[in-house]
Amino acid sequence: MKKILSMKDFFVDPNIGRAESLPASAFVNLEFLELELGTIFAQTWQLAPREGNSQNGPAALKDSLQKTGSRVPFNLLGQPFFLQRGQEGSLNCFPNVCTHAWHPLVGPSSEGGAIICPQHGRQFDNEGRFVAQTGFEKMEGFPRKSDNLRNLHVEEWGPWIFVSTGEPLASFREFVEKLQQSIHGIRLESLRRQRVDSEVREVEGNWKQHAWNYMDNFHIRFVHKGPGGLADAIDLSSYRTELYKFSALQWAYARDEENGFAHRLLADRFRDPKDPSKRVFALWWFIFPNTTLNFYPWGVSVNVYMPIPGKPDKTLFLWYHYALDEDKFRHRNNTWLNEQVDAEDIEAISLVSAGAKSGFAPRGRFAPNEETGPHWFHRLVYETVSSKNNRET
Numbered sequence: 001m002k003k004i005l006s007m008k009d010f011f012v013d014p015n016i017g018r019a020e021s022l023p024a025s026a027f028v029n030l031e032f033l034e035l036e037l038g039t040i041f042a043q044t045w046q047l048a049p050r051e052g053n054s055q056n057g058p059a060a061l062k063d064s065l066q067k068t069g070s071r072v073p074f075n076l077l078g079q080p081f082f083l084q085r086g087q088e089g090s091l092n093c094f095p096n097v098c099t100h101a102w103h104p105l106v107g108p109s110s111e112g113g114a115i116i117c118p119q120h121g122r123q124f125d126n127e128g129r130f131v132a133q134t135g136f137e138k139m140e141g142f143p144r145k146s147d148n149l150r151n152l153h154v155e156e157w158g159p160w161i162f163v164s165t166g167e168p169l170a171s172f173r174e175f176v177e178k179l180q181q182s183i184h185g186i187r188l189e190s191l192r193r194q195r196v197d198s199e200v201r202e203v204e205g206n207w208k209q210h211a212w213n214y215m216d217n218f219h220i221r222f223v224h225k226g227p228g229g230l231a232d233a234i235d236l237s238s239y240r241t242e243l244y245k246f247s248a249l250q251w252a253y254a255r256d257e258e259n260g261f262a263h264r265l266l267a268d269r270f271r272d273p274k275d276p277s278k279r280v281f282a283l284w285w286f287i288f289p290n291t292t293l294n295f296y297p298w299g300v301s302v303n304v305y306m307p308i309p310g311k312p313d314k315t316l317f318l319w320y321h322y323a324l325d326e327d328k329f330r331h332r333n334n335t336w337l338n339e340q341v342d343a344e345d346i347e348a349i350s351l352v353s354a355g356a357k358s359g360f361a362p363r364g365r366f367a368p369n370e371e372t373g374p375h376w377f378h379r380l381v382y383e384t385v386s387s388k389n390n391r392e393t
Helices: 030-038 058-063 172-182 207-215 326-330 338-356 372-388
Strands: 071-076 079-085 091-095 130-132 153-157 160-164 192-194 200-204 240-243 247-253 280-287 291-296 299-308 311-323
Touching: 030 299, 030 311, 030 372, 058 160, 091 153, 153 172, 172 247, 172 280, 192 326, 200 338, 207 280, 207 299, 207 311, 207 338, 207 372, 240 372, 247 372, 311 326, 311 338
Parallel strands: none
Antiparallel strands: 071 079, 079 091, 153 160, 192 311, 200 311, 240 247, 247 280, 280 291, 291 299, 299 311
C-alpha cells in the first residue's frame, strides 16, 4: 500500500524566526515527489522543452510553429503533449493522446490539414475539436465533450513557450509581471539562441535542492569564493533579495562597473542615486516552482530544474542560453563565470543530496537575515502541496 503522507510532517512556519526547513523526506521520498507532480507541477507554468530527442530547443520549437496548422510534439514530466498553431495565430496545447483508444496523434512535427489518428483515423480540427471517425456515424449522444481534445493553458513570451497542464495557481502574467517590469529596456524577442554543451543532463539531487541552492545567497561567499569566484565579481554588500507571490529576484552591483548593465536596459530603481557609476552585475529571477531566468549584460541563461518521475533524488537540468550581445556572450566565462558557477553548484548539490539520504539530516533553521529566499521557497512548496490536498496543519 502507498504511504499516506501527513502534511503536519512538512509544515513550514510562515515566521522565519520559528521556521524549520522541509524535512529530508521531502527530498528523497517517492511518495512526496508523486504528490508534487500532482499538485505543484499541475498548477504552475512550465517551459515547453525541446522536441523529442532532437537538437531543437525552445527557440527552434517556436520557430517551427509559425504557420497555421503547424504542430510539434513534446514530452513534459513523462507526459506526451503537442503544440498546434490554430486559426488567427492562436497557439494551442493538447495531450498527444487520441480520445478514442489513446494512440499518439502526432509523431514528427508537421504542418497543415486535420489531425488524424494513425491508429483508427479519428479526426480533429486545428482547435482540437472532434470532426469525424468512420463507424461512429449517427451514434446517440455522440460526440461528447470528452471526444474533443483537452485544450491546456499555453502562453508565448519572448522566445519561450510555457504551458500549464492543470488549472494554474494564477495567470502567467502574475508569475512574470515583476520580471518584465525590471527589464524594460530589453526586448525578449531580440534574444538569439546560442547552443552550448550540456544543455540537458541528469544530475544528482532533488529538484527542490537545486531551487533551494539558487535562492540561497548565503552560500556564495563559501561555495563561490575567491580568488576568481562570483564572490569577487560582485559587491556582496549590495546583494538584495526581493520576494513576490510567485517569483523572486536576487541582484547585486558589479565590483567592476564595466561588467555591469547599461542603465537604459533596466528599470530606474536599480540605479544608486548616491553613486550613478554603479551598475548591476546580474538579475537572477526565479519563477516558481523550478524555472530561473538569469539576465546578464551578455544575455539570458535559463535554468529549469525538472523532476524526473520515479527518481526523487535526481533532476533533469535544462540549461539554455540566449545572447543579447554576442561579443560579450563569447567572453561570458571570463567575466560572468557562467560555467564555473554552474559546476560549483552542481558539485555542492550532489553532496547535499547524499546528506539528505544519509538518515542523519535534521530539519534546519533559517538565518533570518540571510535566508529569506530559501524560507520563501520552502513555505511556498508546503502551501501549494497542502492546499491542494485540503489538509490543514
